[in-house]
Amino acid sequence: MINSMAAKHAVWPKEDDAIFGLAAKAQQAIKKYGKDKVIDSTLGALADDDGNLICMKAVYDELKSMPNENIAAYALVAGQPDYLDAVQEACFKEYRPEAYIKAVATPGGTGSVRHTIYNYTNSGDSVLVSDWYWKPYVTISEEYGRKVDFYNLFNDKNEFNIKSFRESFEKLLNKQKRLVAIINSPAQNPTGYSLSDDEWKQVIDLMVENAKDKENRIILLVDAAYIDFAGKGNERRKFFKQFSNLPENILVVIGYSLSKGYTMYGMRLGAAIGISSSKDIAEEFYYSCAHSNRANWSNCNRGAMEVMTRISNDPKKSEAYEAEKAIYKNMLHKRAEAFVKASEDAGLEILPYRDGFFVSIPCDNAKAISDKLMEDNLFLIPLKKGLRFAVCAVSEEKCKKAPKMIKSIMDNIQKEK
Ligand SMILES: Cc1ncc(COP(=O)(O)O)c(C=O)c1O
Structure with a gap:
């Protein structure tokens, strides 16, 4: 048998x-x-x-008011251009970093995690994740023959443990010469922690220091799945500004999701948003993610894109x-x-x-x-x-x-x- x-x-x-x-x-x-x-x-x-x-x-009234063909149609592989503009607006609000920025639609935030892990690590590499973590980081890494290494999220004062992050970050980077590090903030799952702007600065200083070695390729994935429910007003978006004018061998990817912020969990829409001071690197990111879209799920939910775009582009809505x-x-x-x-x-x-x-x-x-x-x-x-x-x-x-x-x-x- x-x-x-x-x-x-x-x-x-x-x-x-x-x-x-x-x-x-x-x-x-x-x-x-x-x-x-x-x-x-x-x-x-x-x-x-x-x-x-x-x-x-506001979301479901809009969806139900739309003509069937706007819901039923295929979307472009990388996402509808007006959606890709709207999603960047929704993500950064007034804190858009000064950089080349390219977005690609993904099915939820999960798709952006998948693309970042697969497209920016080599087979057998380790991805850096905190010890309190969302399990699919491991599932996705395993699926593609990648490993996961953990740093301690908190120090004994219950602050972001930059020391542990630094140790794991430098150990892996020195070994692999490229590293995808994931930080799920603001509103981390499962702890509800959000890095302060000063803690973000420490993370960026560390990346910049390690970017002096031009052989290094540093990729920071900011999983912002819960950003729409974090902080007062847009205060939890201020840290995005710190991604301005970084060295070219640092790529920041924001994993944005419409699952929570638009209560569209099952409609499967989000975006991978790449931030780089190099136009070429930003474009490479776009084409790399678009290729991955085509290879994995072809394109994303057109109706969900339309709803989001219509709401964003109409001040009343x-x-x-x-x-x-x-x-x-x-x-x-x-x-x-x-x-x-x-x-x-x-x-x-x-x-x-x-x-x-x-x-x-x-x-x-x-x-x-x-x-x-x-x-x-x-x-x-x-x-x-x-x-x-x-x-x-x-x-x-x-x-x-x-x-x-x-x-x-x-x-x-x-x-x-
Ligand atoms: C930490 C974290 N990242 C990303 C996601 C993305 O989820 P989705 O693909 O449903 O947008 C979730 C959802 O549960 C999450 O908890």
């Missing part, structure tokens, strides 16, 4: 996605016990206080969209604030939260704690280094309750040891 047909590189453990698995269990509990008895903090999507997915009216987003941003902020405060009150240690959809709780036995919490109908995600609580999916009331429940289970497990 044969038990495998796949080529060797395509055989992976028979595991279903853990997050979606836990989300399904939470849904079963809701069916059995009722919504008010269950805390479902599994999925990284904005939900209202009843747990229903939030779908922005744009205002309505921004006003609606501000309501949800505020809701998210209040939930997170409630969770942070309740954690303090309960004596639950959490990682420094600044913005975004998630808060993380460092601990050793995350899986055991998560299993126990499920018995109390609290569903969260166990990670290697702790637990991830999705404030985006849980009402303020429940955000106030959860930390005490988590702390109590953690203490019980500790006692049993």
